[in-house]
Amino acid sequence: MFTRDEKLGRVMDVTMLGPRGAGKTSLLVSLYDQFQDVVGATALELSTSDHATRTTLQGYRQELRQFAQGVQRQKGIEGNADVREYLFGLGSRGKRPPQLTLRFTDSPGSLLAETGPMRDLLDAAVSRSAVLFVAIDSPALMERDGRYNDEVNQPELVMEFVRDALAAQGRRLVVFVPLKCEKYVATAAGARELGDQVKKRYASLISYISSLPAGLDGAKAGSVLTPVQTIGSMRFSRFETRADGVREVFRLSQIGGSYAPRDTDQPLRWMLRFVVNAYSHRPKTFGEWFVTWWNNADLPFTQGLRQFGVECKEHDGFEVLVRHPYLELP
Template identity: 60%
Template sequence: MFIRDETLGRVMDITMLGPRGVGKTSLLVSLYDQFQGVAGSGGLVMTASDATTRAELQSYRESLRRFAMGVTRDPGIGGNARVRSHLFGLGTAGRAKPQMTLRFTDIPGGLLTQTTPDAETAILDRALKDSGVIFLAVDSPSLMERNGQYNEETNKPELVTDFVRDALAIGGNRLVVLVPLKCEKYVASAGGTRELAAAVRESYQQLIKTVGQALMPSAAVLTVVQTVGSMRFSRFEPDADNAGQTREVFRLSRLGARYSPQDTDQPLRWMLRFAVNAYKNRGKTVGERIGDWWTDADVPLNQALRTFGADCKLEDGFEVLVNHAYLGLPS
């Protein structure tokens, strides 16, 4: 779950997985953008660790805000052509440097259907091998509208299940977080939220079964996330730029609505809850048995992570799909 790096210290790898255009990068930006608002009171601080990530986040954030205000038609952030790793330092306030690094590897959706191996597919394979956590982004309109007419084409549930299966076969405890995005229309009511959750369970039932039958016990959770909050799916229309294809059209939920992400913290809460338990319950050396791992890190970090993990939601679009001891609240 964690590796040691001479430069970055304790590192946790997370893979952002999903086909093209489902919203992986938008999820990452919203997660970072809103983190301090929900975690600051618990003493946790997350910072972008490299200049490239900081610059890209600023550009992505501006794109999301323009979309959230209805200024642009495109739903958030355009897809990347190459694999990108984003480094975030995580620690407690008042420390000169973070106590750990979160390394998010953002996989271009087009790479999942590439048949010729190259340097980029090698990075994908390595990311899945090293990651203890996989965030799987799901395009909600494609799943929910027109009886799921575009689900196979857009979300490719069978294909992503194959990638997850390959990762689980490598060994190690893993957490798969299914994250329905662009879901503002559906979570506006309790009934719509239930329908969305049921559709995810149905469409990804083979993936959920695969996680449940993994050689090393692994877990899966469902967390619905509104990356902008203000825009709701309206309709599909022909894509003028791509003959024979459709595009999603969104509209403001109300006049004057603004950028207001919801529940972007939940995937991170479940991720850290699982990771902390995995680290504390790993096979320890004799020296490590003398004192737990927090002794060499920071006791306040232990408490801050425990406080942060205590607010994992378990209803209204949030549920444990495959349970695991590491999903419990760290002691």
């Protein structure tokens, strides 16, 4: 689950899969942007680990704020054709270097059905990832009886990537993340219907995850469902047919709307609940055992992870789809 890097230290890889325009990059920006607001009294800190990540996210943050104010109504962050890595340090507040590096790989949706060097980079990222975020375009899933779901979300191709990842050694967590879902989660009934549609359309993948045989050291994989509102103020309005295909159009939910993401913490909370269990059970060298015994160096970090994981939601559209011991509170 963890790898060692000479510069980054202990690394946990996360790959974001999903179609072009589903909102994968928006999720990443909102997740980082809102972390310090939701971390509460825990002693955790999430920081950018390199200049490229910091600069890129600052630019994307401005694009999201413009979209949230209704400056543009057809997209948030423009997709790109490159596999990009974003590095975040996660550790006890003020500790340098942080105890863990989270390496997020953001994959362009176009690569799901292509070959070539970029696809090779994506395949490598998927194979080493302990956590997979499956981004789902909610309007394509929900509108017109899911008429555009296969075309837009490409669930069969996504399943192939997930199966490849689960074939590798080690435990895995698959997080289904419906995005652009503001319209559907406005009510508890709507949120539950969104969850039901995810379970229906991705039933074969969820069944595959739950059917994996457990090894001698426990279950192979777990899965959770966590819808996220990365903008908050914009809701799906309609599909618009153009020469280049069908486009999604959004509208402000109220006059004077602004950037107000919600539940961006939930995928991270579930991921870190998984992480704290994995981190506690990780193989340690004699030196690490000695240092931990001598000064309890890991104690504030693991306690912070546990505190952060307490507020994972399991109702009104949020659900554990496939149970795993690492998803239980330690």
